[in-house]
Amino acid sequence: MSQALLSTAPLEAQAAGRRAATVERMLGDPADRANPAGHRRLLAADRAATVCEGAEDVLDSFGMNAEFVPRALGGRFDSCESLLRVMRPVWRRDVGLGMGYGMTTFMAASDVWMRGTPDQQRRLARLLLTGSKAAMAQHETAHTNDFVRSQVRLAAGDRELRITGAKPVINNLQRADALVLFGRGAPDGDGLSTVLLDPRGLPADRFRITRRPPADSVGLRGYFWAGARFTDCPVPREALLGPPGGGVVTAERSFQLSRTLMAALVLAAVDSSLRTAVLVERTRAPGAAADPQNTATTLTKAFVNLLLYDSLAVVATRALHLLPTETSVYSAAIKSLLPKVLRDTTYDLATVLGSQLYARDGTVGVFQKIVRDVPIISLGHAGTVACQTTIIPQLTTLARTSWFKSEEAPAALFRPAEPLPPFSYGALATAGGRDSLSASLLATAASLPGGSVGERTLRALAQRFVAELRDLRGRVLALQPPGAPGARTTAWFALTDRYVLVLAAAAVLGVWRASDGLRDPFLADPAWAACALHRIAERLGIRDVDLPPQLAARVHQEVLARFGDGHGFDLYNTPLPH
Incomplete structure (x- = not known):
């Protein structure tokens, strides 16, 4: 499914509207002080620089992660506009909830739906459909976020890749079961490559999650506090996402x-x-x-x-x-x-x-x-x-x-909200x-x-x-x-x-x-x-x-x-x- 076709039809367009209405209803009255997804709870979580668990529980009960997985892999993602409509109620309620709970996962997953092998896609789909989160390491604060100048290096070993470097800001890394990482160097050159990792399976002496003090965060305070450091960390060659050096594309x-x-x-x-x-x-x-x-x-x-x-x-x-x-x-x-x-x-x-x-x-x-x-x-x-x-x-x-x-x-x-033709990752062009x-x-x-x-x-x-x-x-x-x-x-x-x-x-x-x-x-x-x-x-x-x-x-x-x-x-x- 590396060039996945995600079809839409009139009934599916209507279904997106119904799902959006369901999310609105489940999130409830924002002014209700007892509402776990209400303004009172969301603001309290923001002051404490933590995730609003009650609001996330509501989205879990809706099965929001299925919106990020293509229908061909068992999810509900049928069009970009459908995802927009279903997620807007969440962003209307709280930007941190929308970004931290959902869109970070979708952004990471999109690279897998676009470039991953069938096995990588199936494994990630299973993770997301059982409630896991995915993260993407792309920010480059040392180079004004020029991701091509990544400070993470990928070196080719005899049977594996070795990762060295740091990413200071990775949204949701602290609770992710999948990590899409961009780094310089590849088995056949010095281009930018992409890998799909299981952060929980990396050796503890070669990989650690770094933490930024909550006081350093002005916005999205419950989500943007983690980073990562790799020290000659071994990962299998099968972790490559797409061809070596294909990270820029x-x-x-x-x-x-x-x-x-x-x-x-x-x-x-x-x-x-x-x-x-x-x-x-x-x-x-x-x-x-x-x-x-x-x-x-x-x-x-x-x-x-x-x-x-x-x-x-x-x-x-x-x-x-x-x-x-x-x-x-x-x-x-x-x-x-x-x-x-x-x-x-x-x-x-x-x-x-x-x-x-x-x-x-x-x-x-x-x-x-x-x-x-x-x-x-x-x-x-x-x-x-x-x-x-x-x-x-x-x-x-x-x-x-x-x-x-x-x-x-x-x-x-x-x-x-009108029906759309199939969406193809492969049809997107850089110019x-x-x-x-x-x-x-x-x-x-x-x-x-x-x-x-x-x-x-x-x-x-x-x-x-x-x-x-x-x-x-x-x-x-x-x-x-x-x-x-x-x-x-x-x-x-x-x-x-x-x-x-x-x-x-x-x-x-x-x-x-x-x-x-x-x-x-x-x-x-x-x-x-x-x-x-x-x-x-x-x-x-x-x-x-x-x-x-x-x-x-x-x-x-x-x-x-x-x-x-x-x-x-x-x-x-x-x-x-x-």
Whole structure:
């Protein structure tokens, strides 16, 4: 199953929604003080820098690990979007729980599903389906997380490999039964190789788990405290995961999944932040708010930020199935957009909380924990600069051969929760040279009606983004290629930032255009899309299109309606326990 095909069908897409609803129900009311997965218990565990065992017991009883194992190996993993939907309730409840309990295991396991032998895959599947955890050793803090410069060395012996070196941060290592490790050196050279290890079976005098003091951890405090040190540690040659020296290819493909899904899951935490701010605003005494209109504007902008970000997140997730040769760009784009959206949205919502921002208990106390946890997700090999440097080498090719030339993306790319074709790890490419998403921007802009105020505003903004892409193309082609003598490195980073925002605009327009007014009248309304494009345009310095106030009022109305009805603020509009 090294090139595993994981099929989806309409019934399976519906099943993912039902499983997500089951997780929401089992996690229960977060405000219930007796709930083992409630805010009170999660915050207490965070203060103690420990795992919240009660919350993990809930996920164990659901059988969450089966979501990380392909159906062909006995699990329930049928699509990337299904996993996103099932895990979002966990991340909405607690980032540490979502990352520590689940996504670390899935990220490690993905390398095995992609590159492992049938025996390696079967053994790991058995472990996970009986409740074990997996860990992945990739961080390189000594080299600003440049994993290729690994300080772990793999040397070839007569009958085995020998591992020497250290990894200072390995999430979940202290309780893992499987470890995916990247190291330099291989039986046939000095490239980067990957091995799959049983950390509990390594000789105690050659391998030890190192511990960081809890005080060193600002966020995810119950999970990110372990590291590892190897001293000429013997492991069998059969531990190699994929071919010798194939670690870079493994990582580059794996990053497309991890960057996309991690960035898409973090949105659930932003959802909780917005919900907390609305709660504070709704429960204030009459007249207590300093400026009610400003508060309404802040909540509306935060919701718009969430929707524009989720549009790109869902599109990037579905692209893993529909456009796998293009996802190296889309996965890096959504991950690079994360810190910007998070920073602005959190800062704005903090002004609504006022002094309650410093609360450490109860539902409001969760806001501060989110502020500490989420930035850690955007560090390391998946940080902003790493994502930008994934996109930059592809810009010239995209500008020359794809922009204004490629066919638009399929409509299914923009329809959350609809059935997907089979997913293939082997179809992922490090650089495909095409960008169908920007082509959809051109097609939508050319077909927009101009009847209502919202449609006219949307059309004017869409045309500005078409002009932005045209200008971007000209600037890219005028620059010396990255790495060439005299190349302006800073200019490439600035152009990449602009390109990511154009992709976000294209995703917003695509989701709006593909929306079914009967299934979700709000997403079919041009009001939210116009507000989202206006927000993106502000980031680009485009300020010649005014936003009619009635459009923002419609979005604010939806914020209050979803809060009152107990629904999530993402594109899925999921009912929540309350």
